[in-house]
Amino acid sequence: SKNKGKKLPTEEEIHFTELIQNAIEYAEKAWAEDTLKKSESYKHGVDTKNQRSSDGQLSLFADEDPKGERLEELAYISLEATKKLERSSNVSISTIRSSKTWLKIWKTLIHAYCDKTKITCDPNALYRSANGSCNNLHHPTWGMAFTPQLRFLPPTYDDWIDLPRTKCHSGRTLPSARKISNTMFCEHDKLRIAKNHTIMVMAWGQFIDHDVIFTPLFKGANGSAISCCDKDSDQTRPECFPIEIPGDDPHFKNKTCMNFVRSTASPSHSCLPAPREQLNQVTSYIDASTVYGSSEKETKSLRTMKKGKLLTSKGGLPPAGKEKSCVLQHPKEYCFRAGDKRVNVVPNLSATHILFINEHNRIAKKLARLNRHWTDEITFQETRKIIIALMQHITYREYLPKTLNADHMSHYGLNYYPGNYNNVYDPSKNTGTRNSFAAAAFRYGHSQIPPTQSVLAEDHITYKHYPLEETYHKPFLTQEDKGKNVAGLLRWLSTEPTTCNDRVFEPQVRDLLFLDKKGNSFDLPAINIQRGRDHGMPCYNEWREWCNLPVAKSFEVREGGLVDHDPVCAGLLKKAYGHVNDIDLYAGAISEQHIPNGEVGPTFACIIARQFHAYKYGDRFWYEQVDKPTAFTRAQLKQIKKITLSKISCDNFKIRKIQKDSFTTISPSNPLTDCKTLPKLKLRPWKETIAQTKKKHGSNY
Ligand code: HEM
Ligand SMILES: [Ca+2]
Secondary structure (H helix, E strand, O other): OEOOOOEOOOHHHHHHHHHHHHHHHHHHHHHHHHHHHHHHHHHOOOOEOOOOOHHHHHHHHEOOOHHHHHHHHHHHHHHHHHHHHHHHHOOOHHHHHHOHHHHHHHHHHHHHHOOOOOOOOOOOOOOOOOOOOOOOOOOOOOOOOOEEOEOOOOOOOOOOOOOOOOEOOOOOEOOOHHHHHHHHOOOOOOOOEEEEEEOHHHHHHHHHHHHHOOOOEOOOHHHOEOOOOOOOOOOOOOOEOOEEOOOOOOOOOOOOEEOOEOEOEEOOHHHOOOOOEEEEOOOOOOOOHHHHOOOHHHHHHHEOOOOOOEOOEHHHEOOEOOHHHOOOOOOOOOOEOOOOHHHHOOHHHHHHHHHHHHHHHHHHHHHHHHOOOOOHHHHHHHHHHHHHHHHHHHHHHHHHHHHOOHHHHHHOOOOOOOOOOOOOOOOOOOOOOEHHHHHOHHHHHHHHOOOEEEEEOOOOOOEEEEEHHHOOOOOHHHHHHHHOHHHHHHHHHOOOEEEOOOOOOOHHHHOOEOOOOOOOOEOHHHHHHHHHHHOOOOOHHHHHHHOOOOOOOOOOOOOOOOOOOOHHHHHHHHHHOOOHHHOOHHHHHHOOOOOOOOOOOHHHHHHHHHHHHHHHHOOOOOOOOOOOOOOOOHHHHHHHOOOOHHHHHHHHOOOOEEEOOOOEOOEOOEOEEEHHHOOOOOOHHHOOOHHHHHHHHOOOO
């Protein structure tokens, strides 16, 4: 069947072409039908646009960016087509992926539904891009916003492509996530306190988590919140995966269904036929994207464009955002806008945002005075570079050692070098946030959430407590008194001991997450389990194996069983799950006994350490490097390394006394001291002559 030079398609090729074409057409139809269904649900009032409701509050985690919407469609079509193709051809996707003929035709026909964003890098750029592109010059999309999350282990969907994991090894249906939560995550005795860590450990964890990961959820037509529990509506909506509430539920009476909207699918890596992946809509780098946003456009919208400063409202609070992005209770209140959309979720999070916006403006002001010839852009970028370095420094020097222990820190190369520099960049390492880290391991912090948000007065004695459930998405606490409470919040965060990380979750997050006026709310740890199933997360034992830890063959706590659990937790796991191979990663790992001197068990420690290794070694702009145009000078780095989170709190708020390490409770070895005694960031090393600036930025900078 060969003509001179020109190749006619073989019979096989014609057959494959037809199958793939049919599959894509089928997928296009399904997308159109689904879009119609969504608008019907909106028209009939099933999906609504009330951000004050608990569903509405969860939908603030949906994707909003047009870029995300476009990717959602691409992913939908290519996934549906993949599934259809598998069915109609009777060939598995792995076979399709390993056949040149199949792939060639797939690539040609699916082309219209691939993300064709072209990226050109400037290898000499002095600063990071806003969206994380071109950090890795060989792989410009590594760590970039709006790319698929990576995986340490392949997914285990029910159909191996995209249906959530719902089946046990026995073939029966897995127990409901809420039922597991009721069995394992509640304890009626008193609050459990971690003796020497402050709530700042929790608050910093959340702030950093938002820097590296934001998984978008589906949303309904016209930006409405999808409601998966409407009795009259179609139960087969592909965006839905509601959580069954057991009949004897201690909190949710007369309710059988907890809303749960699936994470959107992401186009696969390289647009090949592949199982479903989830998106990350923020940069994976620890690059203060919470402060500056994850796109050029966002960054611009947060700047004053004068003297390098960021926009603020009165009292140094963040600028106002969309009215519907939080829950307002008084005409004077407004929703905050920051680099990350989740800024309004809880006051402790808003407080860390506010702290770093203020630190940015404080430093920018000084740099602009020191270098009167600098443009707005240079002052902005140099300040941003310092802020990012401070975030990385605090995370690796102060935060991580409280979660992991010294062994893990050194084994995974996470230690901070007291010496000057550390050229660690390895271009073969991909920073990208891993699915298991985002959907499970780094949610360990949810167990540290305390039952209140509080303000501690300057006397370090007087507290004002607000029940946590009254503060979700409500900015009143940070805006009251012209922002004066922020100092009190920071004082509380760095003084009060934290709730310990274990299998117990406070009722404020387990029963009352996003409580609304109608009394509707969510269970956060149950959502975490369900999210793992939504993402096809492999089970606990599979992660044990991946981490080189003993795999459990029984629920006993001796060799061959759950060796890292105490008998009580092992018993609860047995009660919750029929078989050890069914244990969800989140439930199995959160209930492990901690590694010595750490705050997590060995399984989460392994995933968290591997991910933080990637954040450090995969970052070409890692703050500890020197002798490169993109790096700090040695004198500058020396200044950065002196700084602690405590000092930043002191420098921006009316805080006069604080202990040196604000992640550790006040004690004789970490006493309350005068802020003035803490080492100070001296900006002298940033002073440049005009000639030096010209040399760096070009003569008409
Ligand atoms: C009061 C504090 C907090 C609240 C109210 C909160 C609430 C939430 C909610 C509602 C989600 C989305 C759940 C879903 O639909 O799957 C989420 C995700 C997450 N949370 Fe928290 N959280 C808090 C603190 C923390 C802390 C302290 C950490 C870590 C130390 C943390 C880590 C995460 C991570 C890694 C995700 C996944 C993010 C993503 O993939 O988009 N959270 N949290
Ligand atoms: Ca980031």
